[in-house]
Amino acid sequence: MTGKNQRLGRLFGLATLAFSVAATGVAHAQSESEGPGETLSGEVARAYEAGVEALRTRNFEGAIEQFDKVLDDEKDHPEANYFMGMAYAYLSDDKRAERHFGRAVKARESFVEAREWLAVVQVRRGDRKDAEDQLAAIRALRASCTADTCDDAYEARATRAIEKVTATLDAAN
Incomplete structure (x- = not known):
């Protein structure tokens, strides 16, 4: 990827990252059936909440420290990953960001936000084919939605993810 495209992708990604943490918070990443309180307890749940708060206040190193505690106990926790x-994406550590987004997707294949960010990081790393694969997966998830399987909020998030990944891929051309 050229320097100009890297800067465009990074700026687009960081702006969206800041918006998604500030505007949507924890609920944006959670499944419809359970939140962190239902899957985590005690110190691990407190570390999770502290990590989310650190992200909200743009303390990315602090967020990493807290989510490390969660992942030490629950390594496959989709939201923590x-x-x-x-946090790693905001710090421009795309290799680690890609690893954690990939783990989130592996833990929950329908996690459109994780697929979206995985694709953005893959574009930033010059991995267009893998990013296109994530876009195809998000499109398939969106296409498989019915009134019985997806609520309006999930469909809207999937649509936004498709738009963001498409724009990121277009900017990298």
């Missing part, structure tokens, strides 16, 4: 990936 997603938020850890966001």
